[in-house]
Amino acid sequence: MNRKSFIKKAAMVAATGGLLLPSCTGHKEKTNEGLDLSTRYKWKMVTTWPPNFPVLGEACQLFAEWVNQMSAGQMTIKVYGAGELIPALEVFDAVSSGASEMGNGAAYYWAGKAPSAQFFTAVPFGMNAQQMNAWIYRGDGMKLWHTLYKNFGLLPFPAGNTTMQMAGWFNKEINSMDDFKGLKMRIPGLGGKVLAKAGGTAVLSSGNEIYSNLERGVIDATEWIGPYHDYIMGFHKIAKYYYSPGWHEPGSVLENIFNLKAFSELPYHLQVILETASARMNIWVISEFEAKNNEYLQKILAEKQVEIRQFSPEILATLKKHTNDVLSELAESDPFAKEVYTSFTNFASGIRNWASYSEKLYHEL
Amino acid sequence: MNRKSFIKKAAMVAATGGLLLPSCTGHKEKTNEGLDLSTRYKWKMVTTWPPNFPVLGEACQLFAEWVNQMSAGQMTIKVYGAGELIPALEVFDAVSSGASEMGNGAAYYWAGKAPSAQFFTAVPFGMNAQQMNAWIYRGDGMKLWHTLYKNFGLLPFPAGNTTMQMAGWFNKEINSMDDFKGLKMRIPGLGGKVLAKAGGTAVLSSGNEIYSNLERGVIDATEWIGPYHDYIMGFHKIAKYYYSPGWHEPGSVLENIFNLKAFSELPYHLQVILETASARMNIWVISEFEAKNNEYLQKILAEKQVEIRQFSPEILATLKKHTNDVLSELAESDPFAKEVYTSFTNFASGIRNWASYSEKLYHEL
Numbered sequence: 104m105n106r107k108s109f110i111k112k113a114a115m116v117a118a119t120g121g122l123l124l125p126s127c128t129g130h131k132e133k134t135n136e137g138l139d140l141s142t143r144y145k146w147k148m149v150t151t152w153p154p155n156f157p158v159l160g161e162a163c164q165l166f167a168e169w170v171n172q173m174s175a176g177q178m179t180i181k182v183y184g185a186g187e188l189i190p191a192l193e194v195f196d197a198v199s200s201g202a203s204e205m206g207n208g209a210a211y212y213w214a215g216k217a218p219s220a221q222f223f224t225a226v227p228f229g230m231n232a233q234q235m236n237a238w239i240y241r242g243d244g245m246k247l248w249h250t251l252y253k254n255f256g257l258l259p260f261p262a263g264n265t266t267m268q269m270a271g272w273f274n275k276e277i278n279s280m281d282d283f284k285g286l287k288m289r290i291p292g293l294g295g296k297v298l299a300k301a302g303g304t305a306v307l308s309s310g311n312e313i314y315s316n317l318e319r320g321v322i323d324a325t326e327w328i329g330p331y332h333d334y335i336m337g338f339h340k341i342a343k344y345y346y347s348p349g350w351h352e353p354g355s356v357l358e359n360i361f362n363l364k365a366f367s368e369l370p371y372h373l374q375v376i377l378e379t380a381s382a383r384m385n386i387w388v389i390s391e392f393e394a395k396n397n398e399y400l401q402k403i404l405a406e407k408q409v410e411i412r413q414f415s416p417e418i419l420a421t422l423k424k425h426t427n428d429v430l431s432e433l434a435e436s437d438p439f440a441k442e443v444y445t446s447f448t449n450f451a452s453g454i455r456n457w458a459s460y461s462e463k464l465y466h467e468l
Numbered sequence: 469m470n471r472k473s474f475i476k477k478a479a480m481v482a483a484t485g486g487l488l489l490p491s492c493t494g495h496k497e498k499t500n501e502g503l504d505l506s507t508r509y510k511w512k513m514v515t516t517w518p519p520n521f522p523v524l525g526e527a528c529q530l531f532a533e534w535v536n537q538m539s540a541g542q543m544t545i546k547v548y549g550a551g552e553l554i555p556a557l558e559v560f561d562a563v564s565s566g567a568s569e570m571g572n573g574a575a576y577y578w579a580g581k582a583p584s585a586q587f588f589t590a591v592p593f594g595m596n597a598q599q600m601n602a603w604i605y606r607g608d609g610m611k612l613w614h615t616l617y618k619n620f621g622l623l624p625f626p627a628g629n630t631t632m633q634m635a636g637w638f639n640k641e642i643n644s645m646d647d648f649k650g651l652k653m654r655i656p657g658l659g660g661k662v663l664a665k666a667g668g669t670a671v672l673s674s675g676n677e678i679y680s681n682l683e684r685g686v687i688d689a690t691e692w693i694g695p696y697h698d699y700i701m702g703f704h705k706i707a708k709y710y711y712s713p714g715w716h717e718p719g720s721v722l723e724n725i726f727n728l729k730a731f732s733e734l735p736y737h738l739q740v741i742l743e744t745a746s747a748r749m750n751i752w753v754i755s756e757f758e759a760k761n762n763e764y765l766q767k768i769l770a771e772k773q774v775e776i777r778q779f780s781p782e783i784l785a786t787l788k789k790h791t792n793d794v795l796s797e798l799a800e801s802d803p804f805a806k807e808v809y810t811s812f813t814n815f816a817s818g819i820r821n822w823a824s825y826s827e828k829l830y831h832e833l
Contacts, residue, residue: 140505140540169744173538175505175737231830233598233631236751237758266598267826329826348829372540376741379534383747386601393602394815397822411825419833457762458831460776461632461694464713465596466828468784 144178144373146365149198151191151208153310154184157332158395159357162263162388163207166359169380178373180205195360199255204365205377207262209357210248211292216255218433219440222447223248223259225355227293227426230451232264232354232389233462238450239356247443256363260381263357263388266396268349269333270414271326272317272342277414280421289313289325293429294351300425317341326351329392330400339409346412350422357388509543509738511730514563516556516573518675519549522697523760524722527628527753528572531724534745543738545570560725564620569730570742572627574722575613576657581620583798584805587812588613588624590720592658592791595816597629597719597754598827603815604721612808621728625746628722628753631761633714634698635779636691637682637707642779645786654678654690658794659716665790682706691716694757695765704774711777715787722753 148167152160160182167180183203185191194206195213211224223244230238238244239261252259271290275282284302288295295305306322316322318341326349327333339345359381366374403409414422434444513532517525525547532545548568550556559571560578576589588609595603603609604626617624636655640647649667653660660670671687681687683706690707691714692698704710724746731739768774779787799809 169740172740173737173744175735228833231827233754233758237755240752240755241759267830269825330822347825348833349826350833353830353833370540372538375534375537379538379744379748382751383744386747386751387605389598390602390605393598393819393822394606396826397818400822400825401818413829423833453762453766454758457695457758457765460634460712460765461714461761462596462827463831464778465632465718466823466831468593468713468715468718468788 146180146204148180148182149188149194149203149206151185151194158391162384166380166384170376173376198360198362199257201362205361207359217251218436219443221293222443225352227297227351228423230354232266234454235354235356242450243446258361258363258366259358260378261356262359262381262384265328265355266389266392268329268352270346270349271324272338273324273344273346274342275323287322289322296429297422297425329396330403331395334399334402339403342409344412345409511545511569513545513547514553514559514568514571516550516559523756527749531745531749535741538741563725563727564622566727570726572724582616583801584808586658587808590717592662592716593788595719597631599819600719600721607815608811623726623728623731624723625743626721627724627746627749630693630720631754631757633694633717635711635714636689637703638689638709638711639707640688652687654687661794662787662790694761695768696760699764699767704768707774709777710774
């Protein structure tokens, strides 16, 4: 359609529908009012990831670039990898105290401070990335998360998701629940508690120790993330079996956390820029994981050094039963945890019912 | 950790690791340089949705708000529903000509102008929302889409996804492929072509005619979106069967399209604001569909006026075979369509292989 006929039709719509047409298209006028642009902000972002960590660290850098670009240079954010300014597990405290204005990590790292934080990253047999986003953005998730973190002077936004993980690398076959007895596995958080209920031992290892611990037999098994990151770690060279599915972390949410006072004192347009850039970061991370994981799964398969296995339905059913016990205990730990647990499980139950008519059937096509 | 110990530790890291610490935290300085803020932009967004259409129209309003907020009022966008300024299916031309600076719709509406546009919305038995985003953001999807639309003076960004749809509402049982013979169904695009191969007739009906056409028997069946929108249309009151899965639209991408010249002439910070707000809109729409569809599925079930059915594996296998034929014909229609088809099918094949270890198994947990 040419411009003339467009304008003619638009005028007809206006005449018949009572609409007021703007006097011209692409109208511009000179103004500076309402813009608070005199103050430049230089912020720090401390992260729980090693410097330049694939996907997760890269996303932090992109976030900083987008914020810088959208604010036309009014706000610059310098990203620090773990250990560059503070150790990984001090991110929460550093942002809470205001020593750093913002940080990036995952809520379940802070379970020691707030047990219910774990619901905002991942729950075994919980929700996948798309469903977690639905609960957080369009269910009660965000409100509950903000309420919890407010106690620490923090404001969180989702800023990525690992998507469905793999169950991990094993040097012992897991053919029945008996094989979990005495199993020493590096598996943090709620997954570790479920392993303990199954008779195994959850071992803590920092990222850089896992490879040698698995190689030397200090641990029998480890989970990490998915094929992309796992391949970089080289686990396929020293483990016998690579198990799926990642029952313990079906969609782990990553977070941007802001010092609440620093955030509140920003001009409003920069607040919205930070929130919106976090959402873009979220979908970028999900997309990057999806795009990269098959590529690296193919490398792992091609090198033929590890056997890919799947947990039996019986094993998964028993792990799920143990999970329900672990979650019930967590829900009883304090009244707020109970509130989050109730919101999470109700939402998960509903959305999984809808998935049984939609996404589940998609994967069977 | 208190601030004193943080600064002490940070200083130690700096001393041992050679890092330069910023001289103070939350550093601010006065500046206005580099900010192009003297020109205010008032844009129009024409859309293919009725005014205030749930989810899709709401998301357009939110997009306009976020852009206004992030630009501190420098850019305002007025959203027009279909028919308010121009009819729904003139959005592409209106933005292409520059009569409107931007629009919102779905690429498959423009199949008549560019057959390969259909790959950027939905392909039967194609990819779901998460996978489409991976292809577009982190595969070759975006590059190909931009190349195609550049021919029309347009720049597209993904701005939502309906997620997995339902197969539709039927007044005839579909127990075998024979039942598709002579079936008159409202189903647009590639899905309609597949129906034709199965012996049915794809009927065009605009949104406001579908209900009466189904009620009067002018059509035997119709697809629409998913339980939320379908419930609002009231189809459960007049159809006998509600079928899943939505094989024809497993993850339909919605688009923001910009007039390329208007976009290019914007200051760079506003360009990034528009792209970033589109990404936030994308994840908002996906989350809203996920959150609402089960709620309305429950209403449909509770009213007990329709029977929920599922296509048999044999029917789905045959529809898939017909789909492959339809896609091959589309790929042969022009060299660019072939290029998009190849990129799409290669990416889909890889990501679906990864899903067989991850998301598919998640839904079986």
